[in-house]
Amino acid sequence: MLTDDIKQEIRGSLAKIAGVMPAFKARPGQRVMIAEVARAFAASQQGKSDKDKSPVNTGSTFVCVNGGTGIGKSLAYVLPGALIARRREKKLVISSSTVALQEQLVRKDLPLFLPAAGVHMKYELAKGRTRFVCEHKLRRVIEDMRQLGMFPGNATEDAPDGHIGVYETLLKDFESGQWDGDRDTIERIDDAQWSTITTDRHGCLSRRCPNYKTCAQVNYPGLKAGA
Ligand code: SF4
Structure with missing residues (x-):
């Protein structure tokens, strides 16, 4: 009432x-x-x-x-x-x-x-984990593309096109701290490309992942809080 x-x-x-x-x-x-x-x-x-x-x-x-x-x-x-x-x-x-x-x-x-x-409340933005990059997959895609010497039109499931430069720039920015791994802060990637470098909880290696400590998903406060 x-x-x-x-x-x-x-x-x-x-x-x-x-x-x-x-x-x-x-x-x-x-x-x-x-x-x-x-x-x-x-x-x-x-x-x-x-x-x-x-x-x-x-x-x-x-x-x-x-x-x-x-x-x-x-x-x-x-x-x-x-x-x-x-x-x-x-x-x-x-x-x-x-x-x-x-x-x-x-x-x-x-x-x-x-x-x-005059309302004092704490608030937090909770995004799904697939809004954040999976560093492990990003590294793997780059590695795959380098090994295969890929070029446009020569695609695999993990590397849908030959734009290795896009992925390398993302990794460089992520490693230097210029990018926090949040999809919503970048524009230079389309849905198909993004799907190859993110993962849901089923695809995550969690603590077995070599990139666990620097993982954008793991370190996102909203996910830490259980979002
Ligand atoms: S901890 Fe999971 S989401 Fe994070 S980089 Fe590793 S596999 Fe990807």
Whole structure:
């Protein structure tokens, strides 16, 4: 249930944002969205089973919002979500359709809105491990290509084209620390090329890997945290 306490806290946070960002004014569509999202979160209370007192959802719910561009959707779901999660001592998980949207949220929206709203929360961007290079495979692809003296059109499963220079540059940048192994920070590689130099957990050698210590996947904080 959406209590007066929560409503008051949301209003107070919006007022704080307006206090530090004079240009900010909650738009009508944004206010409606904030109210609907807050209602949905508030309805999803966790109670205890009468039988064995184990946790049960007493009001799982969802809300579907079609918000136009520019109404301030990020704030409209982050603010009620963050405030209600904090009250319940829960983690708020936000899933977006693209990594670019997640990046925008973590690098731009959250650092802007949360402090302004007086909400102090830790947040972390969790990406799938295949967004990061597998150093072991990258080295193997380069080695294969060198050994085969490959050129365009002479492809194998592990080396789909002859662009060895692309892979060598990636490895050089990775070794020098200029590239952190994150696919989203480079543009010079297509999906086919990328698929040869990344891996999922089934293909990972884990601690048996000679590159384990410097592995971008292993060292990514979001994956260390179990993402
Ligand atoms: S630890 Fe796994 S993901 Fe990392 S470089 Fe080795 S095989 Fe690849």
